[in-house]
Amino acid sequence: MSEVTVKQLAEDVGIPVELLLSQLSEAGLKQNQADDAISDEEKLKLLSHLRQSHGKSTESGDSPKKITLKRKTVSELKQPGTITRSPGGRTGATRSAGKTVSVEVRRKRTYVKRSEVSDDEARTQEAEAARKALEEQAEQKRQIEAETEARRSAEEQRRHAEEAAKLQEEEERKRKELEEQQRQEEEEQRRQEEEARKREETQRKQVGEKEEKKDLEEELREARLKEEAQRIAEEKAGKKGAHRKDERPKEKGKGARGKEKEQLHVAESKRGRRGKGKAAKQHKPVIQPQGDAQHGFVKPTTPVVHEVEIGENITVGDLAQKMSIKAAVVIKELMKMGMMVTINQPLDHDTAVLVVEEMGHKAVTQKEEDIEAEVMSTLDEEQGEKVSRAPVVTIMGHVDHGKTSLLDHIRETRVAAGEAGGITQHIGAYHVETGHGMISFLDTPGHAAFSAMRARGAKATDIVVLVVAADDGVKPQTIEAIQHSRAADVPIIIAVNKIDKPEAQPDRVMQELSQQDIIPEEWGGDTQFVQVSAKTGQGIDELLDSILLQSEVLELTAVKDGPARGIIVESSLDKGRGPVATILVQSGTLRRGDMVVSGQEIGRVRAMLDENRQQVNSAGPSIPVEVLGLSGVPNAGDDVVVVSDERKARELAESRQEKNRDSRLAAQKAAKLDEFFSQMSEGEVNYVNLIVKADVQGSVEALKESLVKITTEEVKVKIVATGAGGINESDVNLAMTSNAIIIGFNVRADATARRAAEDQGVDIRYYSIIYEIIDDVKKAISGMLTPEVREEFIGLAEVRDVFRSSKLGAIAGCMVIEGTVKRSNPIRVLRDNVVIYEGELESLRRHKDDVNEVKSGTECGIGVKNYNDVKVGDQIEVFERTEVAREVL
Template sequence: MSDVTVRQLAKDVGIAEERLLTQLKEAGVNKNSADDPISVSEKAQLLGYLRESHGKKDGESASGGPRKITLKRKTVSELQQPAAGGRGPGGRGAVRGAGKTVSVEVRRKRTYVKRGSASENEKTLQDAEEARKALEEQARKREQIAAEDQARREAEEAMRLAELEKVREEENKRLAEEARLREEEEKQRRAEQEARQQQEQGLKKPESEESPTAVKSTPKEEAPAVVETEAAPAVAAVAEERPAKRASQKKETRASAGRGRKASDDGDSRKKLHVSADKRGRRKGKAGRGKTGASQGDSQHGFVKPTAPVVREVVVPDTITAAELASQMSIKAAAVIKELMKMGMMVTINQPLDHDTATLVVEELGHVPVTKQDDSIEAQVMSSLDEVQGELVHRAPVVTIMGHVDHGKTSLLDYIRSTRVAAGEAGGITQHIGAYHVETDHGMVSFLDTPGHAAFSAMRARGAQVTDIVVLVVAADDGVKPQTIEAIQHSKAAGVPLIIAVNKMDKPEANPDRVKQELSQHEVIPEDWGGDTQFIEVSAKTGAGIDALLDAILLQAEVLELTAVKEGPARGIVVESSLDKGRGPVATILVQSGNLKKGDMLVCGQEFGRVRALLDENRQPIDSAGPSIPVEVLGLSGVPNAGDEVIAVADERKARELASVRQETNRDNRLAAQKAAKLDEFFSKMTEGDVGVINLIIKADVQGSVEALRESLLKLSTDEVKVKVVASAVGGINETDINLAATSDAFVIGFNVRADAAARRAAEDRGLDIRYYSIIYEVIDDVKKALSGLLSPEVREEIIGLAEVRDVFRSSKLGAIAGCMVVEGMVKRNNPIRVLRDNVVIYEGVLESLRRLKDDVMEVKAGTECGIGVKNYNDVKPGDQIEVFERTEIARQL
């Protein structure tokens, strides 16, 4: 602060000058008059004196106490604790038995006090040391708790594993015992069968002896009786032993069932049910009494009953239909749709779901979602390309020319190329993105020329993303414009260095300092101002400064040290694409690495094909193109989207499969977006009511123009009127477009394309109008006018007269007739009126009759008496006012 006089200080402080002089003298500052200056040190001396006179010391606050600063900090950490009695990994307990999370919140509070004495400072340090020790003790306890929890979890896990091993051993013993019992039972069954056969043979012998024709048995034939006699005690022993074995088998079955239930409680998710041994014995006994030779084999029941829901791992890709999701979870699709309806989504069985929605449904239904690993054909192709390595060599820089419309971008490039491209553009403005490479004395440079019109924002963004250096052209006589600022934003977002070309320096009104000043407001600082951006003054008309611009470009390229793999599979990006009637789909590709040759198999986004021809920017055929070279490619299956990545693959089958997968993915995403759009549109119609809509079908010559037209026209939509693009594509207008336009009640817009003969005949038959354009802002203006026609007109009311009711007369034909005096303006017949009583509207209607004396008149001017009949209203009273007004409709515009 500079020195002031005593008078100024007294005025600022608000005290008398004499009092201030007195205080200065008491403080030891000698000032004789009010005009003497006071320095900063003298002010400080006066302030110290005044503080001491009021009983305050240095370092004390206004309240007399020490100044304090309190800092509060809070930290939150988490401890994972397992739930007690966790269940095994096989059942639901594996999910619910997971440990719970305990949040530990530590709050710290420190107070710093500014004190004067050393004892107080020592006390503060002691408090801080105690706080530090408390925090360390708290951290140690937290670590101890965590260690104890870890040890407890490990002990519980070891106990659980030991218990599971014990249960497994008991189960093995039980199965071995059952196998032994089955073997013994099989031996008993065979012994019974042999005894029964011997008994039957013994019974046949007496029958043969009683027969008169029986032959006496030999001593050998008496053997069966002896065997039967010896086998009888064995049968009796077996019969006595069977009930005991059945009882033991029942007891063993109950024990095994108990062990099975225990194993299930410990985490087993399934329990085997076995048929008891006594029931098997009864079944076999019945079979034994039946037909001889029937199958007597032992059969074990194979049914397994689950005791807990089965948790499955469901692979969830980026998009999946409701039916496929239900199939992976082994449930009906209705269950998935029901769950989605609970979430507020109305879907069909074949509707694709996005990854997040499908994951949420799987979790709600109790299963585990697993993200699909990227093992598709695309990953295989990309990995094979990454494996191919080559020698890095120096490559030419790719330079994008950007700037506002009509600032001379194309003219500057024309001078460098010595061509006349700008003269061939419609309306004198660039509406396509062009790619050229130029051999200069300083080396080769590839240029991308972008449009400057506001509608081509996507083209400028695409140019900034594929380039190495951006040359921003600014007219010296026009300065910074909206598209100039947008170009700066695109280049900064892409991380590309800028070179400013100040064009039109040949004009007398050129002012380069103004350009520097305006660009500095957007953080573009020239080098001579201490910045890092090169400013080159050029003239596209005279050629001045062109060599300096090329030197600046190549200098920046040397700083960037641009390299690429020259040999190997080519990779690049689609700069522009179009559909030529004679040549088919044509794509302008900027090769970024590798070597693109004629006959290579390419994949461009969703399209693929073998390169039938390579053409340079002059439409001359070439055999190959290396890094940083733009070429036109013929032979693709369709028109790719501008900005798509281009890769060369060795196998046609892989190329076809990769393009097919991308088309399917794009189709699913498009269907999902359409479903969401239709639902949103349905709700918006419910809330907004009727909205005027213009349907459009856009056909253009190149993909970039289609994007620009679609985005620019959709931005014209408002809450009352909307633009809906039914279809947009590259190529001429055909009969299919006309049929679609007739079905959807749409307008057909042809941008630099024409309709064929069949389409023209179909349009004439259906009465459709096809609009042809070559300049983009003409399309935007016409659509804006059409939207303005859909806007509801603005209705304005204008009061044209006011009459005061003096008396009311009754008529048998017309009812109540108000005798009035016109006090303002003019009263016209058949105009809308309002009846006012105490300046409050009590009725609004139409003036039915207007009379002057006995004659019907059309209008009555101010200062004249008249009789007024109000239609369908007879409650007019003296003192009321009748207001006559007119409604005027005014057309609205966007």
């Protein structure tokens, strides 16, 4: 038999190659790889070793004459499973498990050694032993394969069970949604039926009143006709019998009239709806046509006092309707009070109460049990199990103290490089998965103009990390951040940054903060101080440990399974995506497709993005996400709630919009009146009208707050309009009508707006740093201020003698005792340090020569223009006026 490799022999025998190699090594053979050749002698040597290992000894010369080997191979063929769908298509699809078919192949091979054919019996025994050894190995292999197959089958069954459970949960959820939808439809149908029933009752009542009134008029008309016919008949009868019965008819007539006079009222039983029967006709009232007849409608003897419910705002028309009077009467009363109003103008609560009391009615404060209270009460009822949540940490501090750089090192990103001037001008929200756990960060700007933004950050946070530069110390914005944190009752962790610099003085920072009642733990206080370096990464791990330690002390928990509630961190208007809001979820789970209400805006969550602009389907407590799908740009700091009923959500948003509109109109009216009276009392005031547009709502608020503070008694800044988003044509038209300047902060005007601004001469200015806006507005106000006139003392001359001249009048002989007397400057004549005349010099002479100026210690002659009452001892003061441009500090 020719040589074969170890691999081929293993395949022929039906055992793994590794097992065969181990047996060859035990037998003392040199083969150690699958491709090594093995000869017949080596095979016999291996066979002898195997026999010895199984307890059968043989002499060195024994070798088998013939050996027969049987090998059985079992393989499997898998058929894929089938997918079965339900007929309705609503319960999903069912996937059946595939089939497995076992295929068994048996082979038999005999080996004969021709040189020793005679010793058949011994060789047969050796072949039998080898066969048994190989069968044992094959049996072990089959057991291993069977165990593997059993594990695989169990895993397949477990996976099928999980898929079936998921399908069942999905079906249950769809069933509940269908039941909820049907319940809402039934409620809506019942409400519509109730409204229709009420309308039908109102119409039926109105028809009954009309019929009653018509019946009453018909009865009155019939009574008048009957009375007129009776009177005519009596007159005819009186004329015929006047000569025989002269007195008695008169008395009879007088009695008849008295009887009729007693029947001039409408019977109590007839004041309702008149009957149509015979009994009703028998009780018809008799009406006398004389002037002393009494009608059925009696004027009230006492005034009617109504209880008028008044909310926060109410229009003039609604107020008049509640008092059951005409709107003109209310307007007249308001004009007496000095207010010019219209029928649709809203009045505030105090003004409305005053008007109601002046009109003699009683004012009652209306309870605000509106749709908002109803929605919020339903949200409060939904409680769940509270679980621990990640802390929300706000990074605060002064400008350029390394807040964003510190956060960059934690996030391993770079944010400050993308901000204009290296200054953070927005609130950034991030959540970071650290080795110590998850932490959500809010990065707030440090400039003084963003006080409102930092205040919002403090309200939404659990822990404040106050960054103080070791080489700069405590600054005004550092103190302001401490005040915001204390107002929100939030614990503070001090991060002393930039300790890698040579001029760093951490002890100085601790000393300055101790003056603000921030005492380090090393000094016996309760505030953690951590020395860090955003550049080298020193102390970052200690800072994260301090944050998580503080969060464990606070025991932060939130409801995870329930409708989400959160806060708007930032919002903006994106040209391609529409309104975009950054929401920090505070409780519950916000999912894609939820209906949310934020302030006056509603919408369904179309998409959610994390801080890396990656799509996410849900966000739990303490997770900030960007949300698309709102109807408009909400205000930063507004609450966000998830509601299940879209109709209630729209009613809530409309109610808030109406309240905001009424409050805004009332405030505008009050502002106009205040401006009117202030202008009457203070005189003319100049205004700098501005329209502010920015990229995000938070920047708009910060700019508005900063610009309004730049005011003086003569010039005031007036913000005409604000908004988030680009500058459009309507902004340009508003600027033209209000004579305003448009300020664009990180936004630009579109092509239509640019053309309109060029045609109409509207000034549009673009900025990316807030310092430049404030400086330019200050310059504009400084240009509108009237220049300040300053008087500078030049010289003083004392009158020693007075000479009279026929041409010039009184000439004062003077001695210049201080400064210089100049001809071209104005003068004042002082007598006993009291100004008695102010004018100018007519002549200035030194001896007989006219001179322009005379210095101190020199005599001169001074002629005062249009003034001849100069006396000895008077003083002539010379000064000059200079105009200095005023600036806004």
